[in-house]
Amino acid sequence: MHKDKKVYDEVARVAYELFEKRGRIHGYSHADWLEAERIVLERHAKEIDREADSIRTAKKVRASEKAEAKPAKAVKKTTEKASETKTRKPSVKKTK
Numbered sequence: 329m330h331k332d333k334k335v336y337d338e339v340a341r342v343a344y345e346l347f348e349k350r351g352r353i354h355g356y357s358h359a360d361w362l363e364a365e366r367i368v369l370e371r372h373a374k375e376i377d378r379e380a381d382s383i384r385t386a387k388k389v390r391a392s393e394k395a396e397a398k399p400a401k402a403v404k405k406t407t408e409k410a411s412e413t414k415t416r417k418p419s420v421k422k423t424k
Contacts, residue, residue, distance in 0.1 A: 335372065339364045 343357070343364035350356060 335368060339368045342367050 339361070341364075343360045346360040346363055347353075347357070350360070
């Protein structure tokens with residue numbers, strides 16, 4: 329089921345619960361719907377915040393792991409380049 333459909337169904341369910349709590353008095357469907365939207369979106373906002381926090385934490389961990397791994401690689405490359413330059417012989421062009 330699509331997430332939008334789930335949210336819509338949840339809003340409809342909460343709106344109906346509000347209607348029942350009011351004693352099934354008609355004429356407040358618009359107010360019940362708006363209140364239900366506020367309740368449902370507030371719930372989902374909390375879930376989204378928790379998910380965003382866990383994603384931020386995971387990104388920080390990965391970034392720190394990358395930062396720790398980079399210096400070792402940089403030293404290795406620098407050492408390899410230095411050894412390559414030492415072993416190269418200059419090319420000499422012969423002229424006639």
